[in-house]
Amino acid sequence: MERYEADISRLMWRFTQSEQVCEELVQEAFVEAYFSLDSYKYKAPFLFWLKTIATRVGYRLWKRQAKERQFVQIDYVADIEAPEAKDSSGDVNRIVNDLLAQLAPADRMVLTLLYFDKCSVREIAEHMGWNQALVKTRAYRARKKLLGIANRMQIWDELEWIT
Secondary structure, eight states, rough: OOOTTHHHHHHHTTOOOOOHHHHHHHHHHOOOOOGGGGGOSSSSSSHHHHHHHHHHHHHHHHHHHHOOOOOOOOHHHHHHHHHHHHHHHHHHHHHHHHHHHHOOOOHHHHHHIISSSSOOOOHHHHHHOHHHHEEEEEHHHHHHHHHHHHHHTTOOOGGGGGG
């Protein structure tokens, strides 16, 4: 656990920006890995196997949150029009995270793994237990949905990385 805790903590931070929830996710991932040790086949590095479990733990969190959350339209136009807001990476991160939060968990997951974790389509398929065609289709549809949300909110400039 000591050896991989930092790697799993960084991965879990993608799923929540709350330190307490992140710690709970890390603990849940290690507990799940412990009880699944007999399924580890030594075909891939242990860290890859552990990250797969952790990714699924984070994905389940997003699915639980999506069930609990009511959709609320957030208006960022005032923040984005201010020159200092455009230069602030914290504001951009907040906007992108809030935009991603409006997507379905599967769409959010595929974009997070693809763009932030720089995973290949094959790696995403292995992490999520999907096939590669499904990953490509979800990524395409998720980008379209995200751009649609950005269009409605008139914040195209903040999403240069997705086009």
